[in-house]
Amino acid sequence: MSPIVEVTGVCKRFGAVSVLEGVSFQVRPGSVVAIIGRSGSGKSTALRCINRLETIDAGQIRVCGHDVTSPKLDVNRLHRDVGIVFQSYNLFPHLTAEENVMLAPRLVLKMPRSEQRELAAHVLAQVDLADKAQAYPSQLSGGQQQRVAIARSLAMKPSLMLFDEITSALDPELTGEVLKVIEGLASNGMSMILVTHEMAFARKVADHVIFMHRGKVWEEGLAEMLDAPRTQELAQFLGTELRPAKADVVVPQP
């Protein structure tokens, strides 16, 4: 099966700062990839490059059959296939939960009104918020807002979902309810890339883990790699120690 996301040798600079230095990875359809790493390691930028929120300076990105780096790319079509959920929810504050969900199906998919409502009811139920359809974002908790944001993305029936540190602004209890939704999506076979700080969660739902460090994919592999880091940097990041014999070995930079 050909990968749904193919990132090859991507470089990205913000002015004088080099954020991505030759990042390459792939995502198979139906798999869950977790990108972990320190703040500033380039993981969020990598995610934003995948749906063209950032342009890149070198390399190639293919997503759901779109050549993201091509100047001929139809960005609106790309955004139909790729959903993204942000750390700060970014719900539309002047619309109710239901209206937030229905906006894109109405304007982009030109869906008839009755279908929009049905769809909204369906996706809101999927994130366990069927009873909050008429609530405005300001009347919802952070966790509920984030779940509406997920529902809003799901309503466009994307082939790939990107999650950018979506639980970083939430307390542990609210984090739990959001992660439960993600787990449900994963078991339904949704292709996902999560940038996350929740190691336990990454271990639990991710098929594949990518550890980024200084703008590079420093280490990647199955979720089990989190239990046996091969590099000093990942070990340090996880707060564990490499076995002393290995700790002195200089690890070649990937």
Add this chain to the structure above:
Amino acid sequence: MIGLTPEQLLFLLRGFGWTIVLSLLAFAGGGVLGFVLALTRVYAARPLRVLAMLYIRLIQGTPLLILLFLTYFGLPALGLVVEPMLAAAIGLSTYVSAYLGEIWRGSLEAVPRTQEEAAACLGLKWRQRLIHVILPQALKIATPPTVGFMVQIVKNTSLASTVGFVELVRAGQMINNATFRPFIVFVLIAALYFALCYPLSAWSQRLERRFDVAHR
């Protein structure tokens, strides 16, 4: 009782009516142009943005009186004869557009960038993002200062009296010339302006308070 005949009072009131008409014309004309300016300032390509900015700086740095002279005396010199009312409406609209353009630019920019980003990520085109996501939020931010600025427009229409348009002040001057009762005439005029402006500024303040509460 106040030494003015009913006809003279009616004449004053008719002038007051023209003040309202001119205010509305200035607000409508200035509003349309100001909206285009605001969009240009925020979304257009750089050369156009700079052009819009220069226009706004230029108009804001020019006395309204000069703008009115330019439209009333200047346009005929170019071969365009304009009625006093049209000249006043054009001059005022030009003036208003620069200020509303700036107020509305600020309001558009006050809507977080992430809102547009989120809308774009759902596949909405620029027009759809603007109409359904940005403008509804910007409108809320823009309303208090816009209503506040309407007070300025109402008061500034008095300058149209200098280009021969018979609005409230000009009507008052004419009656004063006939009756020589400046105190009573100008107090009346002031009272009429107040009756128009005070509700507007009270409304603006109430909107501002409500807006503040919503954001606390």
